[in-house]
Amino acid sequence: MSKKKTGNKFILFIVGLLAVFIVPASASAIEVSGTAGVDVLTNYIWRGQQLSDDHGVVQPYLEASYEGFTVNFWANEDLQNSQHTETDFTLSYSRSINKLTVDAGYIYYALDGFDDTQELYLTVAYDIIGSPSITYYGDFDEGRGGFLVLSIGHSIDLPMDMVLSGGFSASVNFQNAIMGTDRKGSRFTNFYNGEVSASLAIPITKNFSIEPKVAYTFAFNTDAQAAIRGASLDGDDYTVYGGVGLSLAF
Numbered sequence: 001m002s003k004k005k006t007g008n009k010f011i012l013f014i015v016g017l018l019a020v021f022i023v024p025a026s027a028s029a030i031e032v033s034g035t036a037g038v039d040v041l042t043n044y045i046w047r048g049q050q051l052s053d054d055h056g057v058v059q060p061y062l063e064a065s066y067e068g069f070t071v072n073f074w075a076n077e078d079l080q081n082s083q084h085t086e087t088d089f090t091l092s093y094s095r096s097i098n099k100l101t102v103d104a105g106y107i108y109y110a111l112d113g114f115d116d117t118q119e120l121y122l123t124v125a126y127d128i129i130g131s132p133s134i135t136y137y138g139d140f141d142e143g144r145g146g147f148l149v150l151s152i153g154h155s156i157d158l159p160m161d162m163v164l165s166g167g168f169s170a171s172v173n174f175q176n177a178i179m180g181t182d183r184k185g186s187r188f189t190n191f192y193n194g195e196v197s198a199s200l201a202i203p204i205t206k207n208f209s210i211e212p213k214v215a216y217t218f219a220f221n222t223d224a225q226a227a228i229r230g231a232s233l234d235g236d237d238y239t240v241y242g243g244v245g246l247s248l249a250f
Helices: 009-026 222-231
Strands: 033-041 057-066 069-078 083-097 100-111 117-126 133-139 145-157 163-174 189-203 208-219 238-249
Touching: 189 222, 208 222
Parallel strands: none
Antiparallel strands: 033 057, 033 238, 057 069, 069 083, 083 100, 100 117, 117 133, 133 145, 145 163, 163 189, 189 208, 208 238
16 A cells, blocks of 8 residues: 555544444434453464564454444554554444354545545344354455455354353465565455454453453465565464454443
8 A cells, every 4th residue: 555645534534433333322212232342362363464563552442233233443553653544444234143243334444544435234144053154355446456264153152151262264365465466466356364262251340351261363365474474564475463352332
C-alpha cells in the first residue's frame, strides 16, 4: 500500500462510539448485548503477515449487538513505542436458520502510515462436528481483489466451566493487492496461508473471562511466501505467536 490517505478517521471513530454507547444507553427497553475486551499478544498477525515487531501489541475491542446487527471497533497498539497503528470498524448482520448461520458485513480499515481500505464480507457456517465455515472478503478499495478463508474448529468443555478450543484455517488470495505480490512482483491468485490455533477460556466471574491463546501461521506456497515476506516486518513467512485475552460481556 502507498502512503496514508487523508480520511475522516476521527469522525468515523466518534460515530462508532456513539453507536456503541449512546444508542444502547438511550434504549433501556431494547435488549442490547455486547463485549468489551483486550488481547495482549507477542505479535500482530493479519492473514499470515506479521505487522508488528517482537515487542508485543495490545489490541482492545468493543462491540454491541441488537436483533442480529453488530457494530464492532478494534484497534492495535505497538508496545515498543506506544504507537497506535490501526483502528477497524465493522458493521454486520447475522441470521441463523436451523444449523446454518449467514453473516454479512462491512469493514473499514483505518491505517497509520498506509492508505485506508474497505471490504465487504460474507460468512456461511454450519453447526456440525468441526464447525466448518467459509468467508469471502471483497476489497473494493485499495486491494481491488478478494480473500477466502476456510476454517474448522472444535471445543471441549472442561471442569470449572473452562473451554478448550482448537482450530485450523486455510486461505486463498484472489488478485488482492493488499496481500502482496508473488516472486515476479505481480498480484496473484493462489492459496495463501494456513493457521493452527488453540485457546483456553477460563471464567473468572459470570461475565468476565481470561483466555490464554497460541497460534502458528505459515505460507502455503512460493507465491504466498514472497507476498508474506514482503509484507512482514521480520521478513519471514511463518510465525508462532500468542498471549492472553481478557473479555467482559454486558
